[in-house]
Amino acid sequence: MRDFSMPDVRRAPERDVSITAVDTAVIRGNFDWNLVRVHTDAGVSGLGEAYRGGGVDEIVGYLADVLVGENPLDVERLFRHMVQETSGHGGTTGKVVTAASGVEFALWDLAGKLLGLPTYQLLGGKYRDEVRLYVDLHAGESYAVAHGATDYADDAAYQAEAYVERATEALDLGYDAMKFDLDAPADNDPEPTNGRLTPTHVAAKEEVVAGVVDAVDGRAEVAFDCHWDYDLGSGRRLAKALEPYPIMWLEDVLPPENMDAQRELARSTSTPLATGENRFRVHEFTQLLDDYAVDVVTPDPATVGGLAEAKAIANRAEERYLAFAPHNVCSPVGTAAMVHLCAAVPNASYLEYHALDVDWWTDLLDRDDPFIEDGRIAVSEAPGHGVELDESVARDHAVAHTDGFFEGADA
Structure with missing residues (x-):
């Protein structure tokens, strides 16, 4: 060995x-x-x-x-x-x-x-002084997570109006990039296990996308996440329905295991696709990138193998002229590390922020100045990640x- x-x-x-x-x-x-x-x-x-x-x-x-x-x-x-x-x-x-x-x-x-x-210097140098966030949002009280399980709300939380309200709130807070979950409990009716979307489901999701895109009116970019829920035929129909809308990406449409299916989905639509958070180490991204089965690659550095491994994935994506936007559900500690990664990667486009409703999130850091300002995090010049608990x-x-x-x- x-x-x-x-x-x-x-x-x-x-x-x-x-x-x-x-x-x-x-x-x-x-x-x-x-x-x-x-x-x-x-x-x-x-x-x-x-x-x-x-x-x-x-x-x-x-x-x-x-x-x-x-x-x-x-x-x-x-x-x-x-x-x-x-x-x-x-x-x-x-x-x-x-x-x-x-x-x-x-x-x-x-x-x-x-x-x-600073960490970015150890990773190779700086391409930007601040990193742009996209804020992960949910319509109303659309779900709560307990030990990784999803607890859905009632149907009212999944109407287009609820998504529009949240988008407007994020705009008021200074975010010009945001993402919404597009999967909903109605997807499980009448059959909860086969991953098929009915025409009614697709139409409801298109209504959500249309409402949010209209509400932000060019003031923000918007992405939508499906949480790897659907079969290939449903994914194709959904992606096709969303082609008229200028969205950042449609994320994790299919289960993550089959790269041939992901490639076929990519071949069938002009809607930008994103995936990658369920993969480990650079090896598991090889076919995804070689087949151009994705437009935006989204590994989670806190899962995939760390900052160096994520940077290797970003480098391979850059060779293929693909964007890099790390998935992130960390506290501000892990988020700060990822800021340095994004600073050191030329094709980094966005970093996820997934704690808007945790009112003490930034209190976890011992600092006087704001950590997030106008949807950005400044790249620290202090040694290491530049944060302390x-x-x-x-x-x-x-x-x-x-x-x-x-x-x-x-x-």
Whole structure:
């Protein structure tokens, strides 16, 4: 088996640093956010975040045994080390890669702090001073998420008027890019499992799109998400119906496993298509990109393998003149890391923001100036990701943590 462990590799004394511990905390917001902190013998720690959901903190705990004693500056080698050491039990995909992604985020933050450089500089340099967000919206109280399950509202929440109201609210807050969920509970009537849309379903979705596009009236770009719900025939009919509307993209129309079906959908419509959040590592994007089965590629860096892996995907997309718009449901910790990624990628177009209704979201950061202004996040010039936790707010919302996660205080 390949061996990526190199704790004794030579380097200058000032960069001879070792990882001493890796700790986690689960913070409950609109999702369960999995935060990661990597400690060193230099007295400096790095902060990261893995994709939401259960079990990730336990996997990070397992990975800690792989990392202690290693030099945190070897970020990409250590990611490969984590993948290799877990390859016998799912290390090339799924939640193991997700957990390693959170550690990787923290390693970049730590490396930046140790070297006195912002993360974007370590990733190759800056293409922009601020990153444009698209805000993920829901019509009214359209659904709530508990441990990843969807709880739909009544039919009134899915009428075009509810979407228009939310779009107008987002405009008033300064957002000029937004995304709505286009799937609805009515899609399951009369048959909940076959993924087929009736003509009535398609017409209702077209009415929503028409209403939102008319309401924003060129003041914002709008995308729509289907959450990989439909069969190929339904996807084709829906995409065809939306061709007259100038939307940013139609996202995740089909289940993610079959790239041939995704390619056929792309061949059948001029409506821009987006997908990618359910894929792991750069290898799973090869056919998607080679077949031009997507117009906008949307990996989630906190899932796919971290910032370097997401950048590799963005680079391959750029070679094919395709846009890159990372999926993101993180707290501001993971979001800040992704801002640096988007700053370092030429074809980055938007970064998702998925916490408009979490009124304490930015309170999780220890900072005085606003984190988001007019739908943008400025690229920090501070070392690492440029953010620090407000430990008190994090503690108030923590549902689990290891003893060493909260710095300067007993667990």
